[in-house]
Amino acid sequence: MITELHSPEPTTRMKVIVTFMQMVSPPAGPRLLLPAGWSVEHGVQPSLAAYRVLHDRVGRSCCWWMRQAVPDEPLEHFLAVAPIEIGLLRDNGNVRGFYEINRADPSSPNIAYFGLFPEAIGQGVGRAFLDTVLRRAWRGNPLRVRVNTCTADHPRALPLYRDAGFDVLRQVEEVWDVPDRLGLTIPPHLRA
Template sequence: MLSPGKLANLVTCLEMTERPAPKPQPSTRSALSLQRIAQPDLHSYRALFRRIGQDWMWFSRLVMPDERLRRILTDPKVEVYTLRDGGAEIGLLELDFREEGQCELAFFGVVPEAIGRGAGRFLMDQAIALAWAHPIRRFWVHTCSFDHPSALAFYRRSGFRPYAYAVEVHDDPRLTGHLPRTAAPHIPLIEP
């Protein structure tokens, strides 16, 4: 049993060890584009991170000290992209190549209003192509019980296979002020 104010999260780790066959691209995605951000502004990055992840209890980059986050995002082996629909930023992709021969799909998501409209598939197809354009043996990601209910199935359809589980325990970011108290309403807020 967890103390009030704490959250437990079941994490599923997934990997692919070879590039999957490319999928046909629907023409309806022509307004979508991917833009690499070489020197991400922390405020803009966190604003998009929050827009995408607030409903899914994303908080790791919100509580991370600025200097640590800046070191990660400006590391030459970390690639940060925004998904754009016309002029609007609607998605985030972060690929981490800091481990030799591997790529972690560190962050991947679209804003709530883009869910179910093909933006996630477009972004994943781009992520797979970008990752496997490097000399890697393994592309991996983790998802959790707080993510979108379809996230695990989406990763599996994309070619990832589960290989491990973990349990993480955190302070509830809605109680620490890092997320609004209304964030992730599907996760009960249990106050101390």
């Protein structure tokens, strides 16, 4: 199945394979601890500008474009009313990543966004950060927790989710028209 997302403005066409995953039981075993000085702040309500910075810092290299393409007013409304939870990964107080859990379906929360700033990658915090987010997502005893990743994401994303206990549900090829105004560099191997 191929899904195409089109835009009326100048764009660059990008083709990815999206992997949809689910976890049907909470993480087993003891909680994974972040290194000294690292912490996760839950229930953050960032300003629109701060939210855009989070998406840019984590997602620029992975071509995260969908939220960045939304105009300010509807995105601000979404942040005000959507059933989402946002949290920040911090290193001695400095933001180094974020997550967003969408709880529109309380029986099946979706980790809509999860990632590290480039300088935090390779610091040994990703797995513990994900463990913290998963335990948060499992609050309220849902039936499952969902996440998806794609071939534009960091190459460690899919193995990380599998190692954490997610199973692949399906893979879908999608063709996206990424707005050129966002200034994202589409890697040659992902250009359609």
